[in-house]
Amino acid sequence: MDAQIAGNAHVIDGKAFAAALRERIAGAVPAFAAATGRVPGLAVVLVGDDPASAVYVGSKGKATVAAGMASFEYRLPATATQEEVEALLATLNADEAVDGILLQLPLPGHLDEQRAVATIDPDKDVDGLTPVSAGRLALGIPGLVPCTPYGCLLLLQDRLGDLSGKDAVVVGRSILVGKPMAQLLLGANCTVTLAHSRTRDLPDIVRRADIVVAAVGRAEMVKADWIKPGAIVIDVGINRLAPEAGAAKGRLVGDVDYAGVAAVADAITPVPGGVGPMTIACLLRNTLVAAHRRAGLADPDGF
Ligand code: NDP
Secondary structure (H helix, E strand, O other), rough: OOOOEOOEEEOHHHHHHHHHHHHHHHHHHHHHHHHHHHEEEEEEEEOOOOHHHHHHHHHHHHHHHHOOEEEEEEEEEOOOOOHHHHHHHHHHHHHOOEEEEEEOOOOOOOHHHHHHHHHOOOHHOOOOHHHHHHHHHHHHHHEEEEEHHHOOOHHHHHHHHOOOEEEEEEEEOOOOOOHHHHHHHHHHOOEEEEOOOOOOHHHHHHOOOEEEOOOOOOOOOOOOHHOOOOEEEOOOEEEEOOOOEEEEEEEEOOOOHHHHHHOOOOEEEEOOOOOOHHHHHHHHHHHHHHHHOOOOOOOOOOO
């Protein structure tokens, strides 16, 4: 799904891929409803009134409804206690209409995020962040995997087909992106290097890679001379530059120097419009899959 060329590189159109995936998900909902008498349900929990989080929660809700699923939104005040958050999550664990639970992060500072996340039933953990989900991924047994790295994997497989034997370098080792990305690539039989802020000779290491995934949070850090000609570059980073003169907002850029790297790579994801749109599409995919497994049905075909 490469509509454009930048430099020498195909531009991987994550927006179009995600739209097609969302459409396929919506197409699979009626069969689930016919088999179970209900549609898959996703509950999103927002604690506090962080404006950016409220926007994310709103767009997740809209996308859920657009896919024909049930969306449940729960808001707790910024003053909510750990016990109140965990009690709500326990209620959602027990709610038969809820197949997926997403606790919007970050939580207000007085709350223990890890403890709250660990309360979520792993079979409803559509963000893939509970210790059980991470353990299942590490063990290679079926579970729910974090949405952003899963979206990256889908884009890579769409471009390359079988990833077996590819050299993959993931830059960034966060729980949310880098670590699960490395596990997913390992599961797809890549030879994986997981780099981070203490990695020595990072450009040399990245230069070995057939597949580069940058998830660092540093604007345009990965340069053209770090990239092996013909590599595939997936840019997870979202960074806002300082506004140029006269502009209210700065430009959004990734962790990769897009123009430079596009001259060397075989394919690259743009920012915005690359990995970003895949995250919500994969959240819906996880909800659909969780619903099937909870209902004792086989995983839906092609997901
Ligand atoms: P974190 O801040 O949690 O992790 C950043 C990682 O980058 C850390 O492992 C850190 O290493 C590593 N790092 C920092 N500086 C360097 C360096 N100079 N050289 C090598 N490695 C370095 O970020 P996230 O993983 O949550 O997010 C990464 C980026 O992806 C951000 O821009 C974020 O906005 C974006 N993002 C985009 C999403 C999307 O939907 N497109 C979803 C999630 C995130 P160490 O562990 O040693 O500190």
